[in-house]
Amino acid sequence: MATILVVDDSGYARRVHRRILESGDHTVHEASTGLEALERYFLLKPDVVLLDLSMEDMSGLEVLRKLREMDAAVRVIVVSADIQRTTERMVSEGGASRFLGKPVATEDLLTTISVLLQEAPR
């Protein structure tokens, strides 16, 4: 199973995602800010990052850009309440592997991760 970094400023969202991921036997680490996400990614090198877009210190798109600079093969699933088409397009252009709208269903998240892990790294 995979190591997954959950990045979200909402403690509630982190707990919901942790619960889902642990039900799939994944190991979960958390970050509540963009800066913490970058630090934890550098130290942990998780298999997948779940990334929210709205955070106080920097936007998720900014975090995504910096993660890609750090590791071009990073696998990022953006999980956001902002489900506008323009947002989804920006996320895709920013290099995210997948985009899921909140609230995310257990099966959707676990299946997305499973499929993503089977894909060859970029």
Added chain:
Amino acid sequence: MIIPPAERDALTELFNIGLHRAAASLSELTNQRIIVDLPQLWVLPLDQMRARLGEVVDGDLATVHQIFSGPVGGDAVLLLEYDKAALLANLMTGGEVALGGRIDQSAREVLAEVGNVVLSACLSAFGDMLRVAVSFSVPRMHIESVEGLLRSLQVGADEVQYVMLAATRFRLSELEIGGYLVVAVGVTSLSLISQTLTDRVS
């Protein structure tokens, strides 16, 4: 009523999802990108809402009410400042309604549809998050003051009445609008919402 931090965080996330889903619907309606600020959330007895709401809005408001029912019931209201509501209706019709900044009958119909789409999107997100079926009434559009709004809120009369007030500003790419969402619920619904959100992470 003191809301524990974890519960407040859960309610804020609930509103955040609802507001963004509403914004996505508004984006489809207007063909514009919508930028939503992080929402502020208050849970207040109905009689304390006047003071809080008065801090963020003043004068006449364009409001759209949508009564919702099911295991969780109450009154959801989209509040727009009058002049901004007129601009929005004008923008959405290519300048055909709300001429001179006046919300006429045609503009009311446009705004009622905006409210319907926005509130339905938001309440649908609540239903998904809470895993309950939420039914909606036909939306009602009003021009009213804050006092009028408080009088017109429809919550179960036999219950202690609380209001969850989520305030955010949302900006269309061509227009900045002060938009607020008010969800008035009875104490039974509020307890159920809190309990359901807590159950999701326990």
